[in-house]
Amino acid sequence: MKDFRDKVVVVTGAGSGMGRDLAVKLSRLGAKLAISDVNPDGLAVTERLITEAGGEVHTQILNVAEREAVLDYAETVVAHYGRVNVIFNNAGIAHHGEIERTEFKDIERVVDVDFWGVVNGTKAFLPHIIASGDGHIVNTSSLFGLLSEPGQAAYNAAKFAVRGFTEALNQEMIVAKHPVKVSCVHPGGIKTAIARNATVSGDHDATATANFFDRYLARMTSEDAADVIINGVRKNKTRILVGTDAKFLDLWVRLVASKYQWVMAKGTALALTRAK
Numbered sequence: 001m002k003d004f005r006d007k008v009v010v011v012t013g014a015g016s017g018m019g020r021d022l023a024v025k026l027s028r029l030g031a032k033l034a035i036s037d038v039n040p041d042g043l044a045v046t047e048r049l050i051t052e053a054g055g056e057v058h059t060q061i062l063n064v065a066e067r068e069a070v071l072d073y074a075e076t077v078v079a080h081y082g083r084v085n086v087i088f089n090n091a092g093i094a095h096h097g098e099i100e101r102t103e104f105k106d107i108e109r110v111v112d113v114d115f116w117g118v119v120n121g122t123k124a125f126l127p128h129i130i131a132s133g134d135g136h137i138v139n140t141s142s143l144f145g146l147l148s149e150p151g152q153a154a155y156n157a158a159k160f161a162v163r164g165f166t167e168a169l170n171q172e173m174i175v176a177k178h179p180v181k182v183s184c185v186h187p188g189g190i191k192t193a194i195a196r197n198a199t200v201s202g203d204h205d206a207t208a209t210a211n212f213f214d215r216y217l218a219r220m221t222s223e224d225a226a227d228v229i230i231n232g233v234r235k236n237k238t239r240i241l242v243g244t245d246a247k248f249l250d251l252w253v254r255l256v257a258s259k260y261q262w263v264m265a266k267g268t269a270l271a272l273t274r275a276k
Helices: 017-028 040-052 067-081 104-114 116-132 153-176 206-217 222-234 244-275
Strands: 008-011 032-037 057-061 086-089 135-140 180-187 239-242
Touching: 008 017, 008 067, 008 116, 017 032, 017 040, 017 222, 032 040, 032 067, 040 057, 057 067, 067 116, 086 116, 104 116, 104 153, 116 135, 116 153, 116 180, 135 153, 135 222, 153 180, 180 222, 180 244, 222 239, 239 244
Parallel strands: 008 032, 008 086, 032 057, 086 135, 135 180, 180 239
Antiparallel strands: none
16 A cells, blocks of 8 residues: 555544544545544544545544444445545544453443454455455554553553454455455554543542643654554554554563563552652
């Protein structure tokens, strides 16, 4: 996928953050966009940015956790454009809280969107992407799909699952000799609204948690992150690490193996103490 011109590209979670920047930048590269989000106001802004720049875009409100809606959406996009070449399964949410204080429904909500949303999008669009003869599936995992952190069990579970699912899909496309490339994206700390929109459990303060993320962890803008992802797709990278933190911590975990868990536990405890 070295050239996006005239390619039909689907982006979920396009109402803000990386999704919006991916959609806008891909449109500037000549792609025909199909964008979706659960937030109609944010989606409308993304649509306006694309159309004002002369881009072509199809817009639809969509909850990626609703399987039948995603299946119908795939048929709608194909009916509109005639084909689909690429999908960025980008939609995601977050939750912060220790397992013993987190309700089942909070874990299910994150897994439904962050994992099943990726599965739904992949399954719905895969036959069409194969049929395009020049396809690419891009699934967003996370730095937390490479290592775990206290208080992020639900998010870790979903993002590790995305990584495993996507890597298996890549191997299956190779075995079947389908004309489809597959990439798994692992962003580090990106300046998006995901931390501010995250839910929390126990005695965690949502605002304080978001402020901590924004101040100490979010190092890269979503615009720069989108550039890294698009360049990675162009190079057909199977794993796209976004940010210096993602690259460093990926290497660190490989070197120290399971010993990283003790360091993360102690480091997180210390950071939380200083944040109070």
